[in-house]
Amino acid sequence: MERAETNDDLTPITDELRRLIAFQSVTRGPNRDLIEDVRERLHALGVPCRLTWDDTKTKANLFASFGPTDRPGVVLSGHTDVVPTTGQEWSSAPFAAEVRDGRLYGRGACDMKGFLAVPLALAAEIAERELARPLHLAFSYDEEIGCVGVRRMLAQLSEYAATPAACIVGEPTSMGVVTGHKGKRVLRCHVQGVGGHSSRPAEGVNAIECAAELVVRARAIARRLIAEGPFADDFHPPYSSMQTGTIRGGVAVNIVPAMCAFDLEIRHLPSHDPEPVLAELKRFATETLEPEMRAVDPDAGFQWEETVRYPGLRTAQDAEVVALAQRLASETETRAVGFGSEAGLFAEAGVPAVVCGPGGITEAHRPDEHIELAQLERCTRFVRRLVDELSEATSAG
Secondary structure, eight states: OOOOOOHHHHHHHHHHHHHHHHSOOBTTSOOHHHHHHHHHHHHHTTOOEEEEEOTTSSOEEEEEEESOSSSOOEEEEEEOOBOOOTTOOOSSOTTSOEEETTEEESTTIIIIIHHHHHHHHTHHHHHTSOOSSOEEEEEESOOTTTSOTHHHHHHTHHHHSSOOSEEEEOOOSTTOEEEEEOEEEEEEEEEEOBOEETTOGGGSBOHHHHHHHHHHHHHHHHHHHHHHOOBOTTSSSSBOEEEEEEEEEOSOTTEEOOEEEEEEEEEEOTTOOOHHHHHHHHHIIIIIIHHHHHHHOTTOEEEEEEEEEEOOEEOOTTOHHHHHHHHHHTOOOEEEESSOOTHHHHHHTTOOEEEOOSSOGGGTTSTTOEEEHHHHHHHHHHHHHHHHHHHHHHHHO
C-alpha cells in the first residue's frame, strides 16, 4: 500500500536539507565536516561507511551500505559539492535555508543536496528494515569540476560490496528518468609567443593573435558539427557542441603579448568520439600556425592540457535499471539531457545507471536556488518504494 506524504511527513526531509545546506561545501573546497557528520549519524544506526580521501585529507567520498553487501544491490549516488555564490545576489542567505511559497531556498537545494537529504532523513527507518538486497549511498566530492572525487570511490568499489546491479544518480530531473547524457572534454591551450615592443611586431610572435586564429578554427569545426552531425534527436541540442569559454593574455596594448591561454570545451554525444575533432584542431595548430611562429623563435608554439574528461551515458531502454526507475518514479517515458553527471562513470565501471532526482536543472547554479517541496515529496515516495522492493524477497520468505 502506497504511503501518502503530508507536510508533516516532509519535516524530517526539510530539516535534513537545512542541515546539509549549512555545510558550505563549495567545490574545490573541503567537505570533511559534512562527510564526518553524515558518517557519525549513520554509524550510530549501525550502518557501515567507507571513506576515500583526496590527497589533502580535507575532502572525501562516502559509501554507506544498508543490508547485506555480498549480493548486488542499488546505489543512490550524489555529490556533496555546490557551486560558489560569489557575485550572485540572493534574497536570503544562501547557506541558511528558508522555506517560503512551497519552496526551500538555499545553495545546493536543487543541485543536489535535496536528493541527498531524502535517504539521510529516512536512514533510521531504512536501518530497521530487513533488506534482502543492499541499498548503498554514494556521496562524492568535486563533481562540479569534472566528476573528480567519484573516480577514487569507484576504483575501490569491489572492496566495499558486490558489484551493484543498478545506480540511480539524483541530479535534478524533476523526477523524470534520464537514460542518456553527453560526455565532456575540456582542453586548456597554452600559447607561447615572443614578446616585444608593438612598434616592431615582426620581431615578436603575438600569442593572442595566434590563439585567436585557433579559436576561429574551432568555431568553424563547431559550425560543421551543427550542420553535419552526428545527430541524436533525443538530445538538445541534437549534436556535439564546442565552444571557447575563457581566454587570457597580454599585459599592455603597446607590448606584443608573449603568452596566452584559452579553455576549449566539447560536449559530445555518447556515440560520438571527440578525439578526431580535437586531433584536427591540434593538427591545424601544428601544421599551419606553428611554422610561422617558430620561424621567429623555435620555442614558440602550442601546448595542450586536458583539465576535464567524463564519458557520456546511453543506457539501453530495456535495461533493468530503467524499468526500476520508472516503477519507483511512476514514469513511463525516458529522455536524454545535455548536462553531464557521474552516471557515465558508474556505467563505465560496470554498474548500469540512470539519472533521476528532484528539482529542475534550470534552478541549479542560480541566485535563489530552490527546490519545490512537491519534488521532495516525490523523491521520498521514490526512496520508500525502493526500500520496499529491496525488502520484498525477505518478506516473501
